[in-house]
Amino acid sequence: MRYQVKNVLAAQAELGECPVWSVREQALYFxxxxxxxxxxxxPQSGEHKIMPVPEHIGCFGLNEQGGFVAALRSGVCLLDEEGIITRRVAANPGEAAFSRFNDGRVDRHGRFWCGSLWEPQDRNGGKLCRLDEHLRLTVEAEDIKISNGLAFSPDDKWMYHTDTPNGVLYRYPVDDKGDIGPREVIRHFVQEQGGLPDGAAVDCEGFYWSAMFDGSRVIRLNPVTGEIVDEIPLPVRWPTMVAFGGPDLKTLYITSSREDRSAEELAAYPQSGDVFAVEVAVAGLPEPLFRQA
Structure with missing residues (x-):
């Protein structure tokens, strides 16, 4: 299938990440x-609203009670509709001076999952955490350098997760309580052979769509065999994450980065940091809402 990729928002974000489609608002957050x-x-009106927050914000989810649940550098917080912190609920379980939260999402049971990265990258110091309905944060997995690519199978039996610099896509069995089993490797990636797996989403057929950082593409991958079954070439080298949106959830939105890029690199890829959209044949799944007890 030939894809038409459109630049829908010249955001010029330093590190655009975590696109989340609000079905209720028919709007994209990132x-x-x-x-x-x-x-x-x-997307309909073209209105673009920016809500500054006081520290690095790695990921967030839409809150059933309004506003957001978000993983900031210092820990997990609740934000109101304007992005203002209303409650700090859990501290970063790592060393906040050397780690920050990164990729994450809400599962279909209403729990918020958020992973962290280890900034020195001299060891696997990242963590994968879960915030439950009682606002308790627990560390569910470690031995990670940069936590990314968190997504869930349509039947909720599997959780997918990538470690970007280590170039690996994992899956974990997960039960209704959110407890995960031993991870399995689905696929290893080599940066020089098409980029490394960053943020991701799963479509209604269960296939895994991954933004390939430093690879100028998004891939659609069989989450059992690891086979790449489709790809979308992009006009940027550093895509970061994808999200399904639009009225029929067949618009794939893609965020991107311009972090730490030279003037020469940005001249070659001037749209770096922008948001892109492409129509795909298979719909995604509605993004769940975080639920508090």
């Missing part, structure tokens, strides 16, 4: 981790 800010984009 973050610029390093700005730091939460963004809202209405």
């Amino acid at each position: 973050v610029d981790i390093l700005a730091p800010a939460l963004h809202r984009f209405d």
Whole structure:
């Protein structure tokens, strides 16, 4: 299938990440981790709202009670509709001076999962955490350098997760309580052979769509065999994450980065940091809402 990729928002984000489609609002939310800010984009009107936050914001979820649950550098917080912190609920379980939260999402049981990265990258110091309905944060997995690519199978039996610099896609069995079993390797990636797996989403057929950082593409992958069954070439080298949106959830939104890029690199890829959209044949799944007890 030939895809037409459109630049829908010239955000020029330093590190655009975590696109989340609100079915209720028919709007796309995403973050610029390093700005730091939460963004809202209405594709119909073109309205773009930027809500600054006081520290690095790695990921967030839409809250059933309104506003957001978000993983900031210092820990997990609840934010109101304007992105203002209303409650700090859990501290970063790592060393906040050397680690920050990164990729994450809400599962279909209403729990918020958030992973962290180890900034020195001299060891696997990242963690994968879960926030339950009682606002208790627990560390569920470690031995990670940069936590990324968190997504769940349509039947909720598997959780997918990538470690970007280590170039690996895992899956974990997961039960209704959110307890995960031993991880399995689905696929290893080599940066020089098409990039490394970053943020991701799963479609209604259970296939895994991954933004390939430093690879100028998004891939659709069989989550059992690891086979790449489709890909979308992009006009940027550093895509970061994908999200399904639009009225039929067949619009794939893609965020991107311009972090730490030279003037020469940005001249070659001037749209770096922008948000892109492409129509795909298979719909995604509605993004769940975080539920508090």
